[in-house]
Amino acid sequence: MNSDVIKEIESDPDFEKGLVGFLPPEHQSSYGFHETLHSAQFLQALESLDSLAQTGNYHSLLMNLGLNPNDVQSILNGSEALITAIMKKFPPKSG
16 A cells, blocks of 8 residues: 555655655755655654554544644545645645
């Protein structure tokens, strides 16, 4: 399930533009972004988010992060829900 989320993120340049700014400065490049997506730490975090979503508690997580859970209420995959909520709150700047 997480490999599908990673493939979706990698195939959409808007995701990279929108999310790269959340990375530490040394990873704020295309290479660093893709390296982070495949890191063991990131993959473990995605697994944790998916587990949280299965318990129904990701609604609270999103609210605690200042994200709108209503934007993603139909998404059952926790990592996809988190990324979608971030992208809705911080859409890529055009141009």
